[in-house]
Ligand code: NAD
């Protein structure tokens with residue numbers, strides 16, 4: 001099988017490509033990535049000889065069409081992915097996440113190519129802290145930020161292309177990922193690299209917001225299973241029952257990195273900050289037999305801390321510009 005992986009130089013995409021090369025030899029992989037500030041070709045260094053890399057834009061039909069024509073399947077990770085950026089400048093999110101998805105859908109429609117769409121649990125909005133409910137495939141869409149609204153829009157395009165044009169697509173909506181190669185703008189790597197630099201972690205608001213953490217390798221194993229065995233037209237929610245509040249995440253990192261539990265600062269909150277996410281992954285578990293391999297968040301965090309300690313060459317070039325952006329927001 002020849003797969004075209006968009007956004008393969010980003011956090012989840014690069015881990016996906018590495019996993020496919022490692023665990024599914026014989027799969028031909030082409031990566032299409034624009035190498036925005038969030039993309040780094042070095043994230044593919046361990047597999048560079050085993051794949052083809054194309055620098056290009058998913059919203060450019062002339063770039064996309066021949067690549068899709070050559071592939072048996074497309075796995076679409078490419079996106080503008082950071083909520084804080086979407087609040088400061090929404091347009092790149094509309095362009096990449098909506099126009100980019102439209103461009104790929106038109107190409108897979110022309111060429112009859114299998115398509116898997118990577119999306120987020122944020123399309124469902126948020127839950128109250130004391131609500132026993134979790135997101136299911138039936139939960140109504142209710143996105144809060146420009147980022148999540150553009151992801152919701154892209155999901156709707158996929159559903160319409162399945163129903164109206166018979167495109168062979170599946171969708172997955174996953175919760176918060178952590179692991180190696182995540183950009184230092186995101187919560188966990190930001191705090192780890194701050195602590196390495198002797199800077200106190202920064203919690204938005206009161207730190208009570210809850211995220212449902214999953215290791216990136218568990219997300220990607222689920223994506224592979226959906227690609228191979230998922231029902232066409234279906235939506236699968238991916239999550240590993242990993243709900244933790246942000247304050248607890250920071251306290252765990254402080255402990256793992258040898259600092260007092262209260263050595264963090266509270267900073268101004270994100271506007272419209274979603275309170276809690278929680279995924280019910282019953283369909284994925286029961287239909288496809290998927291189970292997470294990372295069952296201890298603490299062990300997964302410890303491994304992630306070790307990775308950032310060992311790979312300063314990878315993250316250091318992004319750090320100053322990222323912190324300058326946060327400083328301009330007062331966070
Ligand atoms: P990321 O920001 O780390 O990587 C995005 C990649 O897409 C980068 O390599 C970037 O260069 C590339 N890209 C951006 N615009 C492009 C364009 N116009 N053309 C081609 N390439 C472009 O993002 P991530 O965290 O790896 O997220 C990947 C996907 O997974 C996204 O669709 C995101 O919505 C989804 N998702 C992320 C999470 C999470 O916790 N990070 C959870 C659920 C779903």
Ligand code: DAU
Nearest residue numbers: 081082083120121122175176185186187202203204209246
């Ligand atoms: O739920 C899936 C989503 O998870 C993905 O769709 C997004 O692409 C991904 O970025 C992530 O979104 P979040 O907004 O939840 O992730 P982020 O890492 O930005 O923040 C996680 C939580 O930590 C959130 O409640 C905000 C908070 N936070 C974040 C930063 C950067 C802090 O308290 N301090 C910080 O410095």
